[in-house]
Amino acid sequence: MSTATVSQSAPAPASAPRTHPLLLATRILRMEIRHSAFVWCLPLLVVLFIYDPYKTAVNYPALWPLRSTVVLNKFWPDMVVFSAGFSAWAGTREGRRDTSDLLGTTARPAWTRQLCALGGTAFWVVATFLAGVAAIYVQASLQATWGGPAISPIVVGVAGLVMVCAVAFTLGALFPGRFTAPIVAVALMVVTLAAFRQAVGSTGGPIPVLSPDGSVPGNDYGLFFRTTIGVPIVQVMVFGGVALVAVGLLGLSSRTGGTGWRGALSAVAVGGTRLRAAALAFFAAGIVAVVVGGGLAASATGSPADGYEIPSIDKGLISESIPYTPVCSAADGFQVCLHPAYRAYLPQVSSALDASVAELAGLPGAPTRAVEVPQSALPPALFEGNGDGMVTNGVYEFTMNNAIALQPDEGRLQDGFQQDIVHAVIVGSAGKAAPATGANGPRINGVEQNNGTLAQQAVVDGLLRALGSAPYPIAAVDNGPAARQFDQQQAEVTVAAAKFAALPAASRHAWLVANLAALKAGTITLAQLP
Amino acid sequence: MSGAPRAATDQAALGHAPLSRAAFLRRPSSLVAPSSRRHCGARLAWLHARSRRVVAALIGLLACGVVLSLGLNFHWFSAADAAVEVPMLLEAGAAAIIVVTTHSPFGEPEQATGRWLPVLRLGVALALCGVAIGLMAAGAAIGYDPKSGVGLSDGMLPVARNILGFTGVGLLLSLVTGGLAAWIGPLAYQAVCQFALIAHYTEPYTWASRPPADRGGWIAALVVFAIGLAAFTIRGPRTRPSGE
Numbered sequence: 001m002s003t004a005t006v007s008q009s010a011p012a013p014a015s016a017p018r019t020h021p022l023l024l025a026t027r028i029l030r031m032e033i034r035h036s037a038f039v040w041c042l043p044l045l046v047v048l049f050i051y052d053p054y055k056t057a058v059n060y061p062a063l064w065p066l067r068s069t070v071v072l073n074k075f076w077p078d079m080v081v082f083s084a085g086f087s088a089w090a091g092t093r094e095g096r097r098d099t100s101d102l103l104g105t106t107a108r109p110a111w112t113r114q115l116c117a118l119g120g121t122a123f124w125v126v127a128t129f130l131a132g133v134a135a136i137y138v139q140a141s142l143q144a145t146w147g148g149p150a151i152s153p154i155v156v157g158v159a160g161l162v163m164v165c166a167v168a169f170t171l172g173a174l175f176p177g178r179f180t181a182p183i184v185a186v187a188l189m190v191v192t193l194a195a196f197r198q199a200v201g202s203t204g205g206p207i208p209v210l211s212p213d214g215s216v217p218g219n220d221y222g223l224f225f226r227t228t229i230g231v232p233i234v235q236v237m238v239f240g241g242v243a244l245v246a247v248g249l250l251g252l253s254s255r256t257g258g259t260g261w262r263g264a265l266s267a268v269a270v271g272g273t274r275l276r277a278a279a280l281a282f283f284a285a286g287i288v289a290v291v292v293g294g295g296l297a298a299s300a301t302g303s304p305a306d307g308y309e310i311p312s313i314d315k316g317l318i319s320e321s322i323p324y325t326p327v328c329s330a331a332d333g334f335q336v337c338l339h340p341a342y343r344a345y346l347p348q349v350s351s352a353l354d355a356s357v358a359e360l361a362g363l364p365g366a367p368t369r370a371v372e373v374p375q376s377a378l379p380p381a382l383f384e385g386n387g388d389g390m391v392t393n394g395v396y397e398f399t400m401n402n403a404i405a406l407q408p409d410e411g412r413l414q415d416g417f418q419q420d421i422v423h424a425v426i427v428g429s430a431g432k433a434a435p436a437t438g439a440n441g442p443r444i445n446g447v448e449q450n451n452g453t454l455a456q457q458a459v460v461d462g463l464l465r466a467l468g469s470a471p472y473p474i475a476a477v478d479n480g481p482a483a484r485q486f487d488q489q490q491a492e493v494t495v496a497a498a499k500f501a502a503l504p505a506a507s508r509h510a511w512l513v514a515n516l517a518a519l520k521a522g523t524i525t526l527a528q529l530p
Numbered sequence: 531m532s533g534a535p536r537a538a539t540d541q542a543a544l545g546h547a548p549l550s551r552a553a554f555l556r557r558p559s560s561l562v563a564p565s566s567r568r569h570c571g572a573r574l575a576w577l578h579a580r581s582r583r584v585v586a587a588l589i590g591l592l593a594c595g596v597v598l599s600l601g602l603n604f605h606w607f608s609a610a611d612a613a614v615e616v617p618m619l620l621e622a623g624a625a626a627i628i629v630v631t632t633h634s635p636f637g638e639p640e641q642a643t644g645r646w647l648p649v650l651r652l653g654v655a656l657a658l659c660g661v662a663i664g665l666m667a668a669g670a671a672i673g674y675d676p677k678s679g680v681g682l683s684d685g686m687l688p689v690a691r692n693i694l695g696f697t698g699v700g701l702l703l704s705l706v707t708g709g710l711a712a713w714i715g716p717l718a719y720q721a722v723c724q725f726a727l728i729a730h731y732t733e734p735y736t737w738a739s740r741p742p743a744d745r746g747g748w749i750a751a752l753v754v755f756a757i758g759l760a761a762f763t764i765r766g767p768r769t770r771p772s773g774e
Binding site for chain 1 (some may be wrong): 578583586587590592593601616617619620623626627630631633674709710711713714716717718720721722725728729760
């Protein structure tokens with residue numbers, strides 16, 4: 001007999017190939033991206049984007065630093081309510097559908113799938129934001145005359161939106177219910193608006209510094225002085241910190257399937273050591289970032305470039321002026337020099353100033369040349385009364401901040417310059433600073449406008465009328481008997497100005513040469529005007 | 531034939547009184563005393579309200595009123611556009627809360643439960659609108675301080691108009707998306723109105739950005755509310771197999 005022996009051992013059962021956790025997470029993330037409800041609000045966001053941020057940016061002067069501000073001032077707040085609402089909606093999903101128990105039996109921890117759900121919504125939010133930024137920047141690149149695309153608004157915007165998504169998602173996961181999404185969306189939007197109001201009101205403290213959207217800066221923003229890098233760094237630090245706190249909370253809270261606070265600190269609790277360590281690290285790092293960022297924001301000071309600077313980060317960098325070679329009109333006539341960013345406006349500015357200087361030629365106080373300077377180099381009182389500049393030692397120093405409106409306004413540039421020059425020669429200074437008390441109590445910077453005598457007003461308005469400009473703006477009296485008297489006087493000034501403007505140019509000029517000293521001294525009355 | 535006598539015999543065998551034709555045709559409601567009927571009506575309304583989470587909605591609406599009052603106290607609305615922006619946001623929030631209550635946890639089977647469902651839908655929607663306007667008015671009244679000039683810049687009329695209009699938008703959306711996702715309508719529409727406010731649009735359909743006396747704005751808001759309420763009352767929100 002022969003015995004058959006099996007010499008070869010039985011093959012080991014084939015184990016299923018182990019899938020890398022990262023690959024699994026990517027798959028879930030892709031699924032969440034495909035199923036995100038945020039897609040449904042994209043058409044509305046596109047319409048809002050075209051009519052609000054994009055249209056606003058197109059109307060701004062073609063300067064990179066100024067147009068970049070639209071990203072945070074206009075587009076970012078438009079996205080907050082949708083980002084918050086849909087993130088909270090995604091966060092409430094497991095609670096809303098009562099699937100928490102069912103999903104609790106899966107191999108992966110709750111934190112993994114929640115982060116994927118958060119990532120799915122955040123992906124669409126960030127992608128939409130970046131698409132909008134790209135549209136604004138591409139349009140700006142076709143027209144911009146100075147500077148380059150600013151990166152900081154993009155980074156701050158993305159960090160801010162990720163923060164909104166993380167906070168809203170965590171709130172949704174912590175308090176799942178049908179009302180959570182709308183309430184969280186409204187609450188975060190109210191917070192955004194409250195911070196914005198503090199930023200516009202410059203109330204002090206860290207909140208105005210941390211608010212992504214604030215006042216629209218002047219046209220000079222980023223032209224003469226470097227813009228701050230400290231404020232965007234602090235904002236990203238705080239936004240990132242808040243996002244980390246929210247994500248850490250998501251992994252730790254037992255309400256969202258985490259290990260709970262006791263479990264997080266226990267070495268033997270369920271949920272995985274690495275997971276607990278990561279969630280705790282996120283939470284702690286977030287707290288540190290928020291505290292440090294908040295402290296830095298509280299140390300912010302005013303910046304010459306507009307807005308704020310963080311002294312410990314910017315280290316005087318902002319105070320350094322950016323070198324440039326001005327562009328000037330021909331030196332044989334009345335020379336006008338502008339920052340090269342405004343090269344396209346040189347003919348308009350020269351034309352407006354040439355006409356007014358020709359009308360006042362030979363009179364004492366008339367400027368011999370005009371130079372653009374940063375707004376911070378001029379007294380603040382000047383801009384309370386629609387001024388563009390002042391005549392100092394025969395040089396008209398002006399800024400383009402007020403001259404070019406953020407909405408197209410053809411007459412504004414000519415009117416502003418001619419009003420300045422004529423008022424400076426006939427009346428003198430535009431006014432002086434006068435501290436006043438605001439409606440809510442705080443001291444504010446007011447201005448005591450120098451309107452001049454009625455005769456001076458009539459001559460100024462007459463000359464401006466002859467030049468084709470609007471009358472010099474006079475601060476009106478609101479109510480009471482003084483208001484009636486003011487209206488009556490202004491009617492008389494208007495009549496006298498029309499009469500003066502109707503004189504031949506040579507007669508006007510001759511009368512001014514003979515009587516300017518008396519007119520400036522205030523000894524000529526309205527009735528004595530020709 | 532012997533069918534009817536046999537049935538009567540069976541009833542007698544079971545110890546019941548024989549079922550007469552008159553008793554069979556008698557309307558069930560006439561069997562219930564009027565006081566008991568009122569009790570049943572109240573219980574039905576209460577159960578309907580509970581299934582719609584009306585109590586939680588009332589807390590949410592109260593929160594809107596409290597935030598409005600706090601906002602007035604802390605001068606969140608002191609700047610020009612903010613005087614309208616923040617109240618508009620709260621009005622949209624209130625409308626969003628109202629329209630989310632339209633979701634039924636029972637789905638389609640509830641539609642076969644009787645003829646009172648449309649009436650209950652209408653009643654809850656109208657009652658919540660009234661409560662929302664009342665709570666916002668109370669919040670505004672608490673925050674009102676004539677000495678420091680703090681108060682709603684345009685008074686309560688725009689608040690009522692906007693809540694009704696936004697609710698109409700949400701009710702219309704609930705027919706398409708279902709009640710749970712209907713909050714998107716009021717919040718999205720307020721975003722459009724916020725933009726219209728900043729851009730100084732004057733079209734009546736952006737009613738929330740129009741002054742209180744603007745007739746076109748009132749007509750637009752009330753028409754949307756009426757259509758939304760009528761459609762919602764008759765059809766109810768969309769129900770899906772998943773219950774959402």
